[in-house]
Amino acid sequence: MAFAEKLVAVRRAHNLTQDQLAEKLYVTRQAVSRWERGEVTPGIDMMKLIAAVTGEPLAHLLEMPEHYCESCGMYLTPDDCGTDAAGNKTDHYCKWCYDRGDYTYETTMEAMIEDCAPRLAKNTGMTLDEAVSLMGAVLPQLERWRAVRENEQHYGAEARERYGNEAVDAMNERILDMDPATWNDMKELEKAILGQLSIALFDGDTT
Known part of the structure; x- marks a missing residue:
């Protein structure tokens, strides 16, 4: 489901009109309308505010893939999957973070953001600040x-x-x-x- 459709569903689930949501977000009704029509997508900081106002997890608002690494947040393809203790592929972790049922390296969430955010920015066209902000919001929701x-x-x-x-x-x-x-x-x-x-x-x- 695209962000525009998710926003409409979330707004209606909270019995909010476009005007009411706009007031909570300190934006115009026209801005909310354009988001819901898919004409533009709000930046990561605005998405974080939408999540905070509605109580909807940020990961649900983002166009996250079905499978992503529960350590670094990387989108997973079959070739990227790590393995569980029995050596079977798992769609919960990437092979760079998880192997044979164990994390492959010790780190902190802050260090992982510092390491991964520049690559995320380069691959998506985000600014570095936007990538850091996104990872800072998403990583605390991941299993690790x-x-x-x-x-x-x-x-x-x-x-x-x-x-x-x-x-x-x-x-x-x-x-x-x-x-x-x-x-x-x-x-x-x-x-x-x-x-x-x-x-x-x-x-x-x-x-």
């Missing part, structure tokens, strides 16, 4: 980086206050080094532990 983002959201502020930035950053690095299967197993274990804890607390409540 989502674990760190969720961990920081749930425990970051309290943990940083108690243990300091260095300890929390070290734990985030350990999470980044985990393969996706291990991370998913840990999430299931956490759910099970929390479930049993809730049962124990309920059984112990005599009030």
